[in-house]
Every structure is written in structure tokens, then in C-alpha cells.
Amino acid sequence: MSRGVLVTGGSRGIGAAIAAAFRDLGDRVVGLSSADVDLADPESISRAVDSAVETLGSIDVLVNNAGLVELGTIADSDYERWQSLWRRTFEVNVFGAANMSYCVAKHMIDRGTRGRIVNVGSRGAFRGEPDMPAYGASKAALHSMGQSLAVALAPHGIAVTSVAPGFVATDRVADMVDDSVRAQSPFNRVAKPEEVAAAVVYLASAPAEWASGTVLDLNGASYLRT
Numbered sequence: 336m337s338r339g340v341l342v343t344g345g346s347r348g349i350g351a352a353i354a355a356a357f358r359d360l361g362d363r364v365v366g367l368s369s370a371d372v373d374l375a376d377p378e379s380i381s382r383a384v385d386s387a388v389e390t391l392g393s394i395d396v397l398v399n400n401a402g403l404v405e406l407g408t409i410a411d412s413d414y415e416r417w418q419s420l421w422r423r424t425f426e427v428n429v430f431g432a433a434n435m436s437y438c439v440a441k442h443m444i445d446r447g448t449r450g451r452i453v454n455v456g457s458r459g460a461f462r463g464e465p466d467m468p469a470y471g472a473s474k475a476a477l478h479s480m481g482q483s484l485a486v487a488l489a490p491h492g493i494a495v496t497s498v499a500p501g502f503v504a505t506d507r508v509a510d511m512v513d514d515s516v517r518a519q520s521p522f523n524r525v526a527k528p529e530e531v532a533a534a535v536v537y538l539a540s541a542p543a544e545w546a547s548g549t550v551l552d553l554n555g556a557s558y559l560r561t
Contacts, residue, residue, distance in 0.1 A: 337361050337362055337363055338357075338362045338363070338395035338396055339362070339363050339365075339387075339388075339391030339392060339393045339394045339395050339396070340354075340357045340362045340363065340364045340365070340391075340394070340395065340396040340397075340398070340539075341364075341365050341367070341384070341387045341391070341394050341396070341397050341398070341439065342354045342357070342364065342365070342366045342367065342398040342400055343367045343372070343374065343398065343399055343400050343401035343431075343432075343435060344366075344367070344368070344369075344400040344401030344402065345364075345365070345366020345367055345368065345398075345400065346366055346367075346368035347368075347505070347506065347507075348503070348505035348506060348507055348528055349400055349455060349500070349503055349505060349528045349531050349532070350366060350398075350400040350401065351366065351528070352527075352528035352529050352531065352532040353398055353400060353455075353528075353531070353532040353535050353536075354366040355532070356529070356532040356533065356535070356536045357396070357536065357539075360536065362396075363391045363392070364391075365387045365390055365391055367383055367387075367401070369401075371383060374401055374426070374427045374430075374431025374432075374434075374435070375423070375426035375427055375430070375431060377430075377434050380431065380434045380435050380438060381434075381438055384435070384438040384439055384442065388442060393442075393446060393448065394439050394442055394443065394448075394450070395443075395448055395450050395451065396450065396451045396452075396453070396539045397435065397436065397439040397440075397450070397451070397452045397453070398452075398453045398454075398455065398535055398539070399432040399435055399436065399452070399453070399454045399455065399477070400455040401427065401431070401432075402427065402428050402455070402457075402470075402473075402474075403423060403424050403427040403428055403470070403473075404467060404470050404507065404508070405420055405423070405424065405467060405469070405470070406466050406467050407420040407467060407468075407469065408465070408466060408468070420469050421469045421472075424469040424470055424473050425469070425473050425476070428470070428473035428474065428476075428477060429473050429476045429477060429480070432454060432477055432480070433480060436452055436480075436484060436495075439452065440452065440484070440488055440491075440493060443491070443493055444491050444493075447492075448492070448493075449492035449493070449544075450492070450493045450494075451493070451494050451495075451496075451538070451539040451540075451543075452481070452484065452488075452493065452494075452495045452496075453495075453496050453497070453498065453535050453538050453539055454477050454478070454480075454481045454495075454496070454497040454498070455497070455498055455500070455531070455535070456474045456475075456477050456478045456481075456497045456498060456499045456500075456550065457470070457471065457474035457499055457500060457501075458499050458500060458501040458552070458553075458554045458557070458558050459471035459474055460472075460474040460475035460477070460478050460499060461475075461499065461558065461560055462558045474499075477497065478497050478499065478550050481495050481496065481497040481548075481550070482495075482497075482548050482550070485547045485548035486548070489547060494543065494544045494546070494547035495547055495548070496538040496543070496546055496547060496548070496549045496550075496551065497549070497550045497551070498531060498534050498535060498538070498550075498551045498553050499550055499551065499552050499553060499554070500526055500531050500553040500554060501519070501520070501525065501526060501553070501554030501555060501557045501558065502516055502519075502525040502526065502557075503525060503526040503527070503528055503530075503531060504525050504526065504527055504528065505528060512525055519557040519558075520554070520555035520556060520557040521555070521556050521557075522555045522556070524555070525555075526553060526554075526555060530553065531553055534551055534553055538551065
């Protein structure tokens with residue numbers, strides 16, 4: 336049965352691969368880009384969800400994929416830039432995902448939908464991101480939010496999970512990927528967007544309901560959590 340799927344950051348990179356994977360299954364997909372919604376603006380999110388519902392008929396799956404990545408350390412930032420960097424990052428990566436989850440989950444609850452929310456987090460939430468600490472911290476918050484929502488939304492039949500990729504071969508991080516980054520994995524490469532998409536598709540499936548609360552590592556054994 337065809338599902339309505341909403342993917343943020345769905346116009347390129349990992350998001351485009353996720354959107355394509357759901358379309359290949361015959362699902363109806365809306366992939367939002369920054370031109371469609373400002374994730375730092377709660378009202379823009381509400382309008383985008385309403386528009387997606389109108390286009391899709393219903394939303395059965397939400398993928399919170401969009402994220403802001405900016406380099407910035409204490410050593411190379413003045414105090415004003417430091418504050419701005421953290422504020423912008425959390426507005427998009429945490430508050431934006433939280434507001435998107437709220438609007439879509441309310442829609443699912445009102446319809447009685449046994450839905451799925453999948454968050455695209457990061458290995459950096461566990462490994463740390465010394466060159467972009469705001470990003471790493473925001474993804475840790477995203478994982479935690481997903482686990483909290485997994486408990487809160489389970490009585491409504493909504494399963495919530497997260498994936499935590501390492502480096503993925505996308506245009507956005509192409510200038511960061513060199514031989515030393517590839518060597519972090521014993522496979523000596525970084526992930527393909529399609530590999531992340533395959534995991535997201537599984538976590539959004541009916542058999543994956545029991546995975547709710549999971550944070551799935553997708554880093555090619557480049558970082559092993561204990």
C-alpha cells in the first residue's frame with residue numbers, strides 16, 4: 336500500500352537518495368528543500384506540513400534529514416560568531432526537527448495513523464566533532480529527542496528511530512573527504528547516500544516497529560560504541 340512520505344532536505348545528497356528509495360517502493364513522496372521551508376521558522380514548518388498533507392493526502396512517514404553543518408571552533412571564532420553559530424545550528428538541527436515532528440505527529444495522531452519518524456543524526460554525536468562542535472552537539476540532541484518521542488508516541492502507534500552515519504559521499508562534504516577520512520573505516524571509504532537511504536527505508540517499514548527508540552550506527556566500523 337502506497338504511503339505518504341515527507342523528507343526534509345530532500346532535494347540533494349542523502350535526502351535525495353532517501354526520497355528516491357521511497358519512490359522506488361511506490362510511495363508518494365514530498366522532498367522539501369530550503370526553498371520550500373525555513374526550518375528555523377515554526378510557522379514556515381506548519382505551512383510546509385499542511386501543504387505536504389494536501390499534496391500527499393496523508394503523511395505516514397517523516398524523515399528529518401535536513402541539517403546545518405558549519406565549521407567553527409573557539410580558537411577561530413569571536414564571541415559573537417560563536418553564539419550565532421550555535422544558535423543557527425540548533426534552530427535548524429534540533430528545534431526545526433522538533434517542530435516538524437510535532438506537526439507531523441499531530442497529523443498522524445488525528446488520523447489514527449501507525450506512522451514512522453526517522454531522524455538522520457550523526458556519528459559525531461558520539462565521536463565528537465572538534466571542528467564543528469555545535470553540529471555534533473545538535474545531533475546528540477536529535478538522537479535524544481528521537482528516543483524520548485519513541486516512548487511518548489508508541490501508545491499512538493508511531494515508531495521513532497534515528498540513523499547515525501559517518502562521512503557520506505555528498506557534495507556538501509566533498510572538500511572534507513580525503514585519504515585520512517577514508518582510512519577511518521577499515522573498508523577505506525565513506526558511505527554512499529544509497530546505503531543510508533536503505534537503512535531509513537527499513538526503519539520506516541512495518542516490520543521495524545520494534546526498533547523504535549533505536550539509534551542505528553552507519554559508519555563502516557569507523558567508530559565503535561560500547
